Structures are given as C-alpha cells and as structure tokens.
Amino acid sequence: MAVLARAMKGRRTHLIVSTRRLLIGGVLCIAMLGVVSPAHAYDETSTGRPCAGCHGASVNDPAGPHGGYTATSKKCATCHSVHEAPADGIVLLPAATVLATCQTCHDGTGGKGVYGTIYARTSQQPVARHTMLDTAADPITAIPGGDGVGGGTRTAAFSGTAGGLTCSDCHSPHGSNLVDPFTGDRARSATDTAGLGSLSNFSSTRLLRQRPTSTDAAYASVTKYGSDWCAACHAGRLSWHELYNHPVEAATTYAGTGSAFTYESVARLTGVGASTTELGSLGRNNFGYVMPDPRTTQQSGHEPICQQCHEDARSVGDVTARTVDATEVFNITALDGAAAGDNPRYQVFPHESDNDAFLIETDNDLCLNCHKQPRG
Amino acid sequence: MSRVRGFTARQTFTALAIVLVVVLVALLVYLYFFLRDGGIPQPKPTSSPGVESVWELYGPGEGDLPRFDGPMGVVVSEDGRVYVTDSGNNRICVFDTQGRFQSTFGSFGIAKPSQGATATYEPGSLNYPVGLDLDDDGNVYVASFYNDSIEVFDAEGAPLRRFPDPNTVVGRGGSGYGGTGIAVTDVAVHGDRVYATDSYQVVVFTREGEFVEQWGKPGAGEGDLDHPNGIAVSADGEVVYVSDTNHGRVTAFTPAGEVIWQVGTIPEGMDDRTVGELQLPRGLAVDSDGSILVADAFSFEVVRISAEGEVLARYGARGVESGQWNFANDVGVFRSFALIADKGNGRVQMVRLTR
Numbered sequence A: 001m002a003v004l005a006r007a008m009k010g011r012r013t014h015l016i017v018s019t020r021r022l023l024i025g026g027v028l029c030i031a032m033l034g035v036v037s038p039a040h041a042y043d044e045t046s047t048g049r050p051c052a053g054c055h056g057a058s059v060n061d062p063a064g065p066h067g068g069y070t071a072t073s074k075k076c077a078t079c080h081s082v083h084e085a086p087a088d089g090i091v092l093l094p095a096a097t098v099l100a101t102c103q104t105c106h107d108g109t110g111g112k113g114v115y116g117t118i119y120a121r122t123s124q125q126p127v128a129r130h131t132m133l134d135t136a137a138d139p140i141t142a143i144p145g146g147d148g149v150g151g152g153t154r155t156a157a158f159s160g161t162a163g164g165l166t167c168s169d170c171h172s173p174h175g176s177n178l179v180d181p182f183t184g185d186r187a188r189s190a191t192d193t194a195g196l197g198s199l200s201n202f203s204s205t206r207l208l209r210q211r212p213t214s215t216d217a218a219y220a221s222v223t224k225y226g227s228d229w230c231a232a233c234h235a236g237r238l239s240w241h242e243l244y245n246h247p248v249e250a251a252t253t254y255a256g257t258g259s260a261f262t263y264e265s266v267a268r269l270t271g272v273g274a275s276t277t278e279l280g281s282l283g284r285n286n287f288g289y290v291m292p293d294p295r296t297t298q299q300s301g302h303e304p305i306c307q308q309c310h311e312d313a314r315s316v317g318d319v320t321a322r323t324v325d326a327t328e329v330f331n332i333t334a335l336d337g338a339a340a341g342d343n344p345r346y347q348v349f350p351h352e353s354d355n356d357a358f359l360i361e362t363d364n365d366l367c368l369n370c371h372k373q374p375r376g
Numbered sequence B: 001m002s003r004v005r006g007f008t009a010r011q012t013f014t015a016l017a018i019v020l021v022v023v024l025v026a027l028l029v030y031l032y033f034f035l036r037d038g039g040i041p042q043p044k045p046t047s048s049p050g051v052e053s054v055w056e057l058y059g060p061g062e063g064d065l066p067r068f069d070g071p072m073g074v075v076v077s078e079d080g081r082v083y084v085t086d087s088g089n090n091r092i093c094v095f096d097t098q099g100r101f102q103s104t105f106g107s108f109g110i111a112k113p114s115q116g117a118t119a120t121y122e123p124g125s126l127n128y129p130v131g132l133d134l135d136d137d138g139n140v141y142v143a144s145f146y147n148d149s150i151e152v153f154d155a156e157g158a159p160l161r162r163f164p165d166p167n168t169v170v171g172r173g174g175s176g177y178g179g180t181g182i183a184v185t186d187v188a189v190h191g192d193r194v195y196a197t198d199s200y201q202v203v204v205f206t207r208e209g210e211f212v213e214q215w216g217k218p219g220a221g222e223g224d225l226d227h228p229n230g231i232a233v234s235a236d237g238e239v240v241y242v243s244d245t246n247h248g249r250v251t252a253f254t255p256a257g258e259v260i261w262q263v264g265t266i267p268e269g270m271d272d273r274t275v276g277e278l279q280l281p282r283g284l285a286v287d288s289d290g291s292i293l294v295a296d297a298f299s300f301e302v303v304r305i306s307a308e309g310e311v312l313a314r315y316g317a318r319g320v321e322s323g324q325w326n327f328a329n330d331v332g333v334f335r336s337f338a339l340i341a342d343k344g345n346g347r348v349q350m351v352r353l354t355r
Helices: A002-007 A012-036 A073-078 A098-105 A117-122 A227-231 A363-367 B009-036
Strands: A266-269 A277-280 B051-057 B073-076 B081-086 B091-096 B101-105 B129-134 B140-144 B149-153 B159-163 B186-190 B193-197 B202-206 B211-215 B230-233 B240-244 B249-253 B259-263 B281-286 B292-296 B301-305 B311-315 B330-334 B337-342 B347-353
Touching: B073 B129, B073 B140, B073 B281, B073 B337, B081 B129, B081 B337, B081 B347, B091 B129, B140 B186, B140 B193, B193 B230, B193 B240, B230 B292, B240 B281, B249 B281, B292 B330, B292 B337, B311 B347
Parallel strands: B073 B330, B129 B186, B186 B230, B230 B281, B281 B330
Antiparallel strands: A266 A277, B051 B347, B073 B081, B081 B091, B091 B101, B129 B140, B140 B149, B149 B159, B186 B193, B193 B202, B202 B211, B230 B240, B240 B249, B249 B259, B281 B292, B292 B301, B301 B311, B330 B337, B337 B347
C-alpha cells in the first residue's frame, strides 16, 4: 500500500486515468474468467433449486406402462416418442424393432429376463426357442404345424420387421383384448412378509392376446390360455391329425362332457404320491403333468393340453407309479426359480428352453408320466 | 530515466507492477477453478427443464466397438475419471471429465456354466455389468449381473478380486441363479462396507468380500424390496438410499436396514391410476449437499430428493437432444455436475442441473 500511496502523489488527473486503467483491467480479468471458467460462475450451492411444487405433469401418470391409457395420454409416451424415435424404427418406438423396444426394460434387471437368460446363465444356447430375430435379412415366418388342413408348416406374415415374428404377435403391450388371467409357473411378485422363502399366488394374463398374431376379427378369439391359444398358430397340431399327432385337448375339438381342459383348469394330482386328482391350474406345481393309469374320473375322456407336454423343462413324476414324488414337487423357494432346488429352473417358456421342442422332459421320462411301460 | 505522460519512471513501474499483480492473481484464480473442474467445458443451455449440457458421449469412438450398447452405470472418481458400464458390450469405458476417451477394461465371460459347458470366466470377466462404484482407494466395484457377483478392479482396470463366490450360497440365500451368489444390479461402497442390491434385499460385504449381513425382503410392506436397481450411501455413512425399482419408490435405510423414510408408492397393478411421485427409479447418487439424484426411467426425469425424503426438483425430458434422456438408468456426481447414463440413447451425458 505504501508503494501505491507514493504512486498516487502524481497529478490528480493522471491518478484518475490510472485508476480507470486498473478498473478496466480488473473488469477485463473478471470478464475473462467469467467466460472461460465454468466453475466459479455456477456453483451447486448457489443454483437456487426450487422446492417442492416443481413437480412436472408426469407425476399424474399411472404406474405401469402397459394399460390405463384412457386416464392420460401421457402414458403413451413411456414407449412412444413423437419426434425422437429412430429413423429406421416403427410406430415411434424407442428402438428400431419391437424386440429391442421390449428389451429396453425386460433385460433381466427387473426380473429374470426373457430372451438371452439361458445363455447368460449357462454359456449354452437354448435348444428351443420361439425365435424372433426381428431383422429384415432373416425374418421368422414359418410356423411348424401351422397348416390346419394338412398339418404341415405354413408361412405367415407377422408384425415384426419384414413380416417376421416378434413379441407383439403374442403379447399386447397395450393390455387390450387379453386372455383371462391364469396362474402360471413364474412368480414375479410376492406380498408375504415371511421372508425370502415364501410366495403368494400370482395370476396374470401375461398380456397374451386373445388373437395371437392378429387383431383381425377373422381370426379365432381365444379367451382362455391353453391348447386353443397355441393352435391359433399351430392349428395343424390339434387332434384331427391323429395320424401324425399325439391327441391333444382343445375346446374346438373336445366332444366330451363338461368343459375342455385349459391351462387354468386341468385335472391334477392332489399331492405327493397321490393318484387322485382335482381341477386346478397347471401352474405353480408339477401335479398337473402326470396322468395316472388308470385315469381318474376327472381325467377320463380327456386328453392332455399342449402345455402338459410343452412347458419349461423340469423333472416330473415317478415313472413307475406315475405320481409326483417328494423330490420332484415343483418347488420355487425364491422368486423366479432362483433357488438350487427349483424345478423348473429357467421359467422362460415359451420363449426359450434347454429341452428340444419345449418338452418338459425328454425321451421315456416324458411318455411314462402317463403311459405304462410296455411289456414283452 | 524518461517520464511517461507526467509520471515518473518509478510511478509508472509501480502502476505496472500493480496491474501485473492483479493479472497474476486473476490468472491464479482462473487456474484454480480450471483445474478444480478439470477443464470441463462451459455448460450450454438446453430446452430440457433445469438442465444445461456440458458434453455427451456415444462411446469411445475408436476400436472394434466405438459405440456404447446400452450404458447402464456411471461413476466419477475424485481425480476425474469417468467410469461407464457399457452393459451390452460387457466392458467398462473410462473417460476424463472433459469427455476424452482414456481406456476400456473388462471382457465377456460366463461364470456359472451349466453342467457340461465350459466356463468362459476369467478374472476381470463381466456378464452384463450394470451399476458400479468406487472405494476410497479408487478401486472399481462392478455389479456383474448375470455372473451373480461383484467384480473388483483397480483404478487402472486390473482385476483384483470377485465376490461373492457365484457358486456359493450367500448368507441365508440370495437371488443368484441356482440360489448361489447374488443377482446384483448395483453397488455402493462406503468405508470398508460394500452394499449390493439383490432382487429382494441388500447384501453387505467388506471391501475384501467377506459377507457381513443382509437385510430387506420381498413383500409390499415398509422397507420391502422388489428388484432394486440403485443404491448409494450418504457422505457420513449413516444412510443407505435404495431405489426400490419395481415398487416405484426410494427408501432410506440405516446401515442396519431400518427404514428412515420412503418416497413413492407401490403400484397395485397395471391399471393402477394412483399418482406416484416416482415411476421407475433406477440408479441414484448422493449430491454434494446431501440430496439424492434419482434416474427415473419411466418419467424420463432425474428427480432430486432431499436428505429428509422430500422431492425437491425434476430435471430433463424425454428426447435425443442434449440434456434430454431416454430410459436414463444411472446418475453420477462430479463436483457441480451430474453424469447421466442415458441408456436408451446409448450415451452418457455430463450436465449441470440448475435448480
């Protein structure tokens, strides 16, 4: 300051000029810093965050993305984007294909995953799957057993890329025209409070369409999940092709008394070692996969539905007694079949399976669930 | 000695010295802030509510995989290393805080092959890496989701260890495939503790990987969890924040698992029309003031929640422009900036949240 004071002993006009220069220099320095440095001009402690009350309109959205659109159109925007969808995409979805769009959420971190789970968990590709490459180069258009007249393969135009099969051919992401809820194998939620070991029943539509592959009213509408639902595509697998097909129970071909079996209502064993049956869901246990010989009254006159042979791979039944023994009880001890003793293991049917043709068991094990071992 | 416009040489020298000192001080101040923020570019305004954009990255921009494939996690070290889980490519990408690519580490490997198949895992292998965090030494803890374990690397990416053993039951059980290991989606490190989210619980380990305890369970009650996908610890280590994702809420726990508060309500079904403060909370981070930043994938916002459990602000909107996001999956914090793992847009953004 002494130096500064001595400098100020000059003429006042020169002092004023000098002061101006200093001020201008200082302002320039500060301006320079303000332009170049992002840090001191913005500080997280001085940005003046607004308090509660700044909630956007989106807080009025219903919780889930699949359904409830009449409440607010904003829910549509969870999946559809008016201006920012990929240029090569469809229906304004966030990814280029339906499959990729679904995988945005259904990648496993919100559950156990769907496609890709078996490989990621085992390093082995699944043996069977409803393949949906969803690419223009190699669309999946062939339906094995799709020919309802001849029983052979037919081709179909699905809703995926280049007419290939994709998720939305079987599932309605909008939750419209769905089959009735059914209790499946896969437990995705629990409401009990006993700990990790117990589960609540889980009944859901799985967003399955009443008219898989189409919304066209000309196609059969199936309200109950079971053989008829599968036959919407695989029509040639129904029982009128006895020459090639194992008999199968379907409402469209059932001629017996009462109602045809569906997934939610089959005659299943009443317990471990039992040879009596009760009507109930095929899901949540292995008791519905065995048909004792001789058949019970509830099973008499009925054939198995598709899912009694085609479901997640599992170990079912005592091949001699045709009952379910204690070691083969369907036993989900944690959600989504995560525990070592779970049977079945992957619970990704009908997307992928480590058994050929989605069979629950292979070779004789499968047949002997219902048929006695041949003699002679 | 000559005179300049009436000043003596001494006066002139003195005045120049003062100016030089001022300039020097200004330069030092500038350098301090420049270095403090690592030379981060000036944020630019965006049309996205409360968001200024600094930079956005779509991948390393070089090598065989120049672009990200669904990046799901981001964290920044004190010295300015930005670690990104490039989930679909099974690797970690490292950048500096100016967005310049530095390196990658990690590779694909399956730890739990089925019987008869060959394990492709080797130390450092990843199988759908999701969340990640750093310890005080800068080591990187990665949630290797499909390998049911946490993979630990040093700051340079050299593999250090893996825990828990994906083929061993953890505590009283976890949700790893076959009942062994944990289906880990995110990790948070504080002191010697590593908190990991399993499908319906939080599992606590030491940094070396020794099991400590587990808390949380499925259900719809207070503190129950359903596929949590985010976890973070307060600076003092007294609060553990968990994104209870499928329940649409964030819960603050004590380190022992006792509930302190919850934000959000559990949806009762697909057609539940109740108003929820959070739609699908995923990754979260604790900001420097103690508030929590949550990536809400279904509201397409980053939500700020106070340390007391009050929603303070919402940032961003859906889109592909700077400062917008599509299914954001994680938030990182670096000084006055936030980093967003913008999964749906296949990028990571550095932004400044302005309110």
